Amino acid sequence: MQRHRVLTTPVPLLALAIVAAALLLVPVGFVVWVAISEGWSQLSAQVFRPRVGELLANTLGLLVLAVPLCVAVGVGAAWTVERTALPGRKIWAIALASPLAMPAFVSGYGWISAVPSLQGLGGGVLIAVGAYYPLVYLPALATLRRLDPALEESARSLGLSPLATFWRVVLPQLRVAILGGGLVVALHLLAEYGAFALLRFDTFTTAIVSQFQSSFAGPAANALGVVLAALCLVLLVGEASARGRLRYARIGRGAARPAVPYRLGRAAIPVTAVLSGILILAVGIPGTSLLRWALRPEGWQSIHLLPALTQTLLLSGGGALAATVVALPCAWLSVRHPSRLARGIEGAMYLASSLPTIIVALALVTVTLRVVPGLYQTPATVIAAYVIVFLPRALVSLRSGLAQVPPRLEEAAQTLGRTRFAATVEVTAPLMASSFGAALALVGLGCANELTATLLLAPSGTRTLATQFWSETSNADFVAGAPYAIMLIVLSVPSVALLLADARRRSDR
Amino acid sequence: MPVTVPRRLAAASVLVIAALGLSACAGSTAPGASSSTDSSSLSGTSITVYNAQHEELTQAWADAFTKKTGIEVVLRNGSDSELGNQIVQEGSASPADVFLTENSPAMSLVENAGLLAPVDAATLANVPTQYRPASGDWTGIAARSTVMVYNPSLISSDQLPTSIMDLQKPEWKGRWAASPTGADFQAIVSAILQEKGEDATTAWLTAMKENASAYKGNSTVMKAVNAGEIPLGVIYHYYWFIDQAKTKENSANTKLAYFGAQDPGAFVSVSGGGVLASSKNAAAAQQFLAFITGPDGQQVLRDGTSFEYAIGSDVASNPALPPLSSLQPPAIDPSTLNSKKVTDLMTAAGLI
Numbered sequence: 001m002q003r004h005r006v007l008t009t010p011v012p013l014l015a016l017a018i019v020a021a022a023l024l025l026v027p028v029g030f031v032v033w034v035a036i037s038e039g040w041s042q043l044s045a046q047v048f049r050p051r052v053g054e055l056l057a058n059t060l061g062l063l064v065l066a067v068p069l070c071v072a073v074g075v076g077a078a079w080t081v082e083r084t085a086l087p088g089r090k091i092w093a094i095a096l097a098s099p100l101a102m103p104a105f106v107s108g109y110g111w112i113s114a115v116p117s118l119q120g121l122g123g124g125v126l127i128a129v130g131a132y133y134p135l136v137y138l139p140a141l142a143t144l145r146r147l148d149p150a151l152e153e154s155a156r157s158l159g160l161s162p163l164a165t166f167w168r169v170v171l172p173q174l175r176v177a178i179l180g181g182g183l184v185v186a187l188h189l190l191a192e193y194g195a196f197a198l199l200r201f202d203t204f205t206t207a208i209v210s211q212f213q214s215s216f217a218g219p220a221a222n223a224l225g226v227v228l229a230a231l232c233l234v235l236l237v238g239e240a241s242a243r244g245r246l247r248y249a250r251i252g253r254g255a256a257r258p259a260v261p262y263r264l265g266r267a268a269i270p271v272t273a274v275l276s277g278i279l280i281l282a283v284g285i286p287g288t289s290l291l292r293w294a295l296r297p298e299g300w301q302s303i304h305l306l307p308a309l310t311q312t313l314l315l316s317g318g319g320a321l322a323a324t325v326v327a328l329p330c331a332w333l334s335v336r337h338p339s340r341l342a343r344g345i346e347g348a349m350y351l352a353s354s355l356p357t358i359i360v361a362l363a364l365v366t367v368t369l370r371v372v373p374g375l376y377q378t379p380a381t382v383i384a385a386y387v388i389v390f391l392p393r394a395l396v397s398l399r400s401g402l403a404q405v406p407p408r409l410e411e412a413a414q415t416l417g418r419t420r421f422a423a424t425v426e427v428t429a430p431l432m433a434s435s436f437g438a439a440l441a442l443v444g445l446g447c448a449n450e451l452t453a454t455l456l457l458a459p460s461g462t463r464t465l466a467t468q469f470w471s472e473t474s475n476a477d478f479v480a481g482a483p484y485a486i487m488l489i490v491l492s493v494p495s496v497a498l499l500l501a502d503a504r505r506r507s508d509r
Numbered sequence: 510m511p512v513t514v515p516r517r518l519a520a521a522s523v524l525v526i527a528a529l530g531l532s533a534c535a536g537s538t539a540p541g542a543s544s545s546t547d548s549s550s551l552s553g554t555s556i557t558v559y560n561a562q563h564e565e566l567t568q569a570w571a572d573a574f575t576k577k578t579g580i581e582v583v584l585r586n587g588s589d590s591e592l593g594n595q596i597v598q599e600g601s602a603s604p605a606d607v608f609l610t611e612n613s614p615a616m617s618l619v620e621n622a623g624l625l626a627p628v629d630a631a632t633l634a635n636v637p638t639q640y641r642p643a644s645g646d647w648t649g650i651a652a653r654s655t656v657m658v659y660n661p662s663l664i665s666s667d668q669l670p671t672s673i674m675d676l677q678k679p680e681w682k683g684r685w686a687a688s689p690t691g692a693d694f695q696a697i698v699s700a701i702l703q704e705k706g707e708d709a710t711t712a713w714l715t716a717m718k719e720n721a722s723a724y725k726g727n728s729t730v731m732k733a734v735n736a737g738e739i740p741l742g743v744i745y746h747y748y749w750f751i752d753q754a755k756t757k758e759n760s761a762n763t764k765l766a767y768f769g770a771q772d773p774g775a776f777v778s779v780s781g782g783g784v785l786a787s788s789k790n791a792a793a794a795q796q797f798l799a800f801i802t803g804p805d806g807q808q809v810l811r812d813g814t815s816f817e818y819a820i821g822s823d824v825a826s827n828p829a830l831p832p833l834s835s836l837q838p839p840a841i842d843p844s845t846l847n848s849k850k851v852t853d854l855m856t857a858a859g860l861i
Binding site for chain 1: 557559563564583584585586587588590591594598599602604690692695723724725726728729732733736738759852856857859861
């Protein structure tokens with residue numbers, strides 16, 4: 001791929017990107033402001049108490065158990081469908097990504113109504129692994145497809161067993177995928193509210209919501225938010241330093257051959273059983289109990305169903321458009337005018353979006369109330385929260401789309417008399433259509449499933465699928481909740497299809 | 510890392526999302542609730558109710574009210590203390606016209622912040638004095654009683670505690686449940702605080718942290734008792750009656766018992782309603798409160814599915830309920846309950 005440098009960075013673009021990044025950093029600034037304005041003595045009184053110790057133990061316990069399990073399941077599953085001759089492995093490859101279509105709180109609801117005694121750390125880990133292992137599975141799948149099997153074959157020919165080859169050759173090459181996927185899983189675990197609240201498993205996020213329900217945006221909720229943000233920072237720094245600057249890549253030109261799959265022989269039976277078991281736990285059981293409730297007609301007669309769908313579509317459509325528009329200048333800069341500043345802007349955006357949603361919501365409640373009351377409880381604030389939380393989805397799609405459009409085409413258009421702007425609009429934009437589509441879909445579908453920020457920030461009278469589902473299940477009315485859950489799943493399917501298609505195509509390069 | 514997407518799928522997504530975006534823009538330019546007030550009638554006005562009461566009940570009130578007056582009602586649903594604190598933080602900029610709670614402490618919180626307008630005298634006249642504060646800044650709209658829900662296969666009726674204070678004894682370790690994060694239970698604690706004082710309450714809460722299983726929500730507590738996970742739960746009465754009237758799915762294996770005898774555990778909690786001093790639709794807001802406490806509104810309590818006690822306009826409660834007069838609650842002035850102190854004590858005890 002050709003890298004093209006234009007000497008002058010367009011200043012308006014840069015200004016736009018800087019303003020966007022600054023706005024996105026409002027929640028980060030809020031956390032810092034709370035930490036400073038509360039002062040150490042206030043903060044330590046709120047933080048150093050047994051309850052916070054419990055929350056820390058729960059939250060860390062969850063991370064320590066669920067992240068490695070997600071990695072093991074995700075990598076194991078990816079390797080199996082990618083490197084073995086498992087019967088029906090193409091179907092397995094799709095099926096194993098399917099838990100992504102079921103939001104964790106829907107899965108929690110399904111489990112809880114099937115096994116009412118499920119609770120605590122055990123229950124939390126079970127549901128978290130079922131819901132989040134695909135976040136490791138997909139990048140691992142993409143990496144495995146791209147890896148040159150020649151290395152593995154050399155290892156085998158030098159006498160390593162298949163297992164040893166996996167440990168000593170394949171796994172190290174998956175390091176980036178594992179660390180990245182593991183980080184995403186960990187951030188999801190820190191941010192998840194609905195599933196753990198249903199399971200009576202208290203993490204920092206559920207405790208912040210409880211405090212919010214007891215005292216609105218009070219000092220106790222804010223102090224817990226500071227601890228949660230600190231945890232999040234530790235994870236980010238930890239992942240970055242563990243990843244280091246290492247990259248694994250083929251040297252020189254040429255394409256990697258597809259790997260020759262291992263024959264499983266009789267082992268195909270236990271392997272199929274294990275994969276089936278994973279799917280039964282992740283989607284089978286919660287899905288069955290969901291269907292059991294959804295088949296009762298009463299739930300579908302609710303007059304709120306259609307308005308909730310409409311409002312969900314409006315809010316998430318707004319979020320998708322806004323995030324794509326905000327991401328565009330930044331994506332443009334980082335591809336066409338890479339510089340330290342551009343990297344800094346991009347990094348700031350990732351940092352902002354890695355904060356758990358509850359903190360973003362708390363920050364926006366306080367800021368809109370005290371600084372810009374005109375925006376308080378407006379759709380604009382909800383959309384702003386969506387942009388902060390889901391921006392990376394748009395950024396990644398746009399950036400990679402743009403990287404595939406050679407700047408030469410635009411230059412050719414300019415030599416033919418088009419202005420720079422006209423050349424961009426007429427030549428580059430159409431070529432990026434598919435990545436615009438991906439950005440809009442991925443962000444929009446994330447917004448549609450969003451619960452915490454929508455609950456706290458939406459205008460009075462707003463009902464989305466997620467908030468309606470939550471309000472019904474909070475009253476233990478599973479029948480009334482089921483239709484919302486079904487619609488949430490249906491809305492998620494396209495985004496899972498996109499992610500899967502992305503993971504499988506990355507191998508083409 | 511390049512992302513490529515099947516072209517047709519991408520094109521379809523673009524179309525769908527663009528359509529959504531357009532309709533979003535159209536939606537935001539058409540405000541739903543900005544019509545001018547007709548001087549002769551308030552029909553067509555809209556009021557915003559911060560609603561901590563059960564959504565179903567308030568929606569029934571709102572629908573009946575809109576049908577009668579033409580005044581639109583927009584609900585913002587939340588919990589007592591969340592919405593109470595929210596109004597306090599919003600101050601005079603609050604978008605709320607009316608505040609409805611499940612329990613009185615959150616109402617007092619807003620009253621003490623000086624944010625409530627006096628309730629119309631005619632509305633106050635609907636409600637007996639024991640169900641509203643002397644200040645007249647808000648009024649009771651309904652009532653609920655604390656109950657024990659128990660599973661007879663795990664505990665017999667003669668083994669039940671006679672006072673809620675007994676639950677701090679070691680023999681109750683792991684044997685009772687409640688929903689400490691909810692405003693309902695916090696109101697019960699405020700009754701204990703009022704009746705027994707701070708030291709006794711602290712001791713009781715500390716023991717509760719040790720003894721009780723914490724669930725999220727009264728219905729979940731009842732469900733756990735029903736499933737035999739735990740013998741006893743402390744909840745409000747109507748969760749049980751609602752489930753009994755429906756499928757009994759979460760209560761078929763359980764029974765109710767009342768503490769009675771003026772015990773703090775026999776606390777009858779008053780749900781409150783008030784009009785915000787900052788309301789720009791004060792006349793319509795006052796009408797709403799008058800409607801709720803009037804015969805029409807109270808009949809919703811009697812005939813509907815909320816199973817909360819009617820307290821105003823001499824309307825009888827749902828006949829399925831034991832009469833309010835038979836419950837022997839402690840005499841507690843609803844305006845004296847201290848929610849801030851309760852959340853502080855419960856935070857210190859590690860319960861929330």
